[in-house]
Amino acid sequence: MSSSDKNRLLNETLRESRQYEAFRNAIFQAGLTELRKTRPTARSWTPWALAASLLVGIGVGIWGMTRKSEHPQVVIASSVDSFVSRPLSAGDVVRSTADDRLLVQTERAHGAVEVVTTEHVPLTELDDRELLSVFGKKPAGFVQNNGHLQFMVLGN
Amino acid sequence: MMQEAEENDTFFREITAGMAEGHEFAYRRFYDSCFDKLYRYLLLRTRGDEDLARELTQLVLLKVVRYIQPCAGERAFWAWLYQLCRSVQVDWLRRNGKTVAQDAVAFWQEQASTENADEELFEHLEASMEHLAPEERELLRLSYFEAVPQRAIAERMQSTAKAVESKMARIRKKLRQTILERLKDYVVF
Numbered sequence: 356m357s358s359s360d361k362n363r364l365l366n367e368t369l370r371e372s373r374q375y376e377a378f379r380n381a382i383f384q385a386g387l388t389e390l391r392k393t394r395p396t397a398r399s400w401t402p403w404a405l406a407a408s409l410l411v412g413i414g415v416g417i418w419g420m421t422r423k424s425e426h427p428q429v430v431i432a433s434s435v436d437s438f439v440s441r442p443l444s445a446g447d448v449v450r451s452t453a454d455d456r457l458l459v460q461t462e463r464a465h466g467a468v469e470v471v472t473t474e475h476v477p478l479t480e481l482d483d484r485e486l487l488s489v490f491g492k493k494p495a496g497f498v499q500n501n502g503h504l505q506f507m508v509l510g511n
Numbered sequence: 512m513m514q515e516a517e518e519n520d521t522f523f524r525e526i527t528a529g530m531a532e533g534h535e536f537a538y539r540r541f542y543d544s545c546f547d548k549l550y551r552y553l554l555l556r557t558r559g560d561e562d563l564a565r566e567l568t569q570l571v572l573l574k575v576v577r578y579i580q581p582c583a584g585e586r587a588f589w590a591w592l593y594q595l596c597r598s599v600q601v602d603w604l605r606r607n608g609k610t611v612a613q614d615a616v617a618f619w620q621e622q623a624s625t626e627n628a629d630e631e632l633f634e635h636l637e638a639s640m641e642h643l644a645p646e647e648r649e650l651l652r653l654s655y656f657e658a659v660p661q662r663a664i665a666e667r668m669q670s671t672a673k674a675v676e677s678k679m680a681r682i683r684k685k686l687r688q689t690i691l692e693r694l695k696d697y698v699v700f
Contacts, residue, residue: 358629369687385573386538391535
C-alpha cells in the first residue's frame with residue numbers, strides 16, 4: 356500500500372460529500388478575488404503605465420510648444436530657394452514680397468571669380484618640300500611619352 | 512527520490528513566487544495541488560468538525576493570498592502554511608471565547624509538521640478500513656492499491672461497472688463517517 360494510493364483513497368473518501376465541490380469552488384473564488392484585490396500583477400498596471408506615459412508625452416509636447424512661442428528661434432532653411440531676376444548691378448537691393456524682413460544686397464565679387472583671357476598666336480605651316488628639307492633622309496615619327504605625343508627625328 | 516524532491520522544491524518555489532507577484536495561474540496551481548491537503552490538515556486539527564474546518568480553510572487561504580512570499584522549497588512552504596493554520600485556529604478559538612492552554616499550543620507547534628499530519632490521517636484511514644466488511648475492504652484494495660480497472664472488478668464480481676462505482680461510493684461514505692468519528696477523539700487542545 357503506497358502512500359500515493361493511500362493519499363488518493365483518503366482524498367476521495369473525504370470528498371465523498373455533496374457539498375464538498377461547492378465549498379471547494381467557493382473558496383477558490385474567494386481566494387481569487389482576494390488575489391486580484393491585494394496583489395495586482397504587472398500586467399494590470401500596464402494600461403495605467405501607458406496612460407501615464409501618454410499624459411506625460413502630451414504635457415511635454417504642450418510645454419515645448421509654449422516655450423517655442425515665448426522664445427522665437429531662427430529658422431534655418433533646409434533648402435536653397437532660387438529666384439530669377441533681371442541682371443543686377445553692384446549695390447542693388449532685392450526685397451522679398453513674401454517676407455519683407457528678407458533683404459539681399461548685391462555687391463561686386465572680390466577674388467572669387469577668376470578671369471581667363473586668351474590671345475591669338477600665329478602659326479607657320481610647312482609644305483612637303485620644306486618638311487623633307489628639314490628631315491633630309493632621316494627616319495622620323497611620333498612617339499608617346501608619359502601621355503604626351505612627341506615628334507622625333509632619328510639619326511645624327 | 513532525490514530528483515522528485517528537487518522537482519517538488521522547484522514547483523513550490525515557482526508557485527510561491529508567482530503568487531507573490533499576483534499571477535493567477537500560480538494561484539490555480541497552488542489550489543489544485545495544496546487545497547485538499549490543507550483541508551485534511553484542518554479537519555484533523557478540528558477533530559473532524561467539517562464546518563469549522565471549512566471556515567478555517569477559507570480564513571487560511573485568504574491569509575495565504577495576502578501574505579505569501581517566495582519560499583525556498585516544499586518543506587519551507589508547508590512549515591509556513593501549518594504555522595499559519597495554527598495561528599488562524601488559535602485566533603478563532605480566542606475570538607469565540609474558547610480557552611487555549613499555552614502548553615497545548617506549544618505541544619501542537621512541536622508536533623505539527625508536513626509528514627506527521629498526513630501520517631496521522633493515514634493511520635485513521637487504515638484503522639477505519641478495519642471496520643469495513645471484508646468484501647468492502649477487498650473492493651477498495653483492488654481499486655486503489657492494485658489499480659484494477661472497475662470493468663475488470665465488475666467482471667470478477669459478475670456485476671456492472673456502474674454498480675461497482677455505486678458500491679464504491681457507499682463504501683467511501685461509510686469510511687469517511689468512521690474517520691470523522693475517530694477524529695472526535697483526537698486530542699488537539
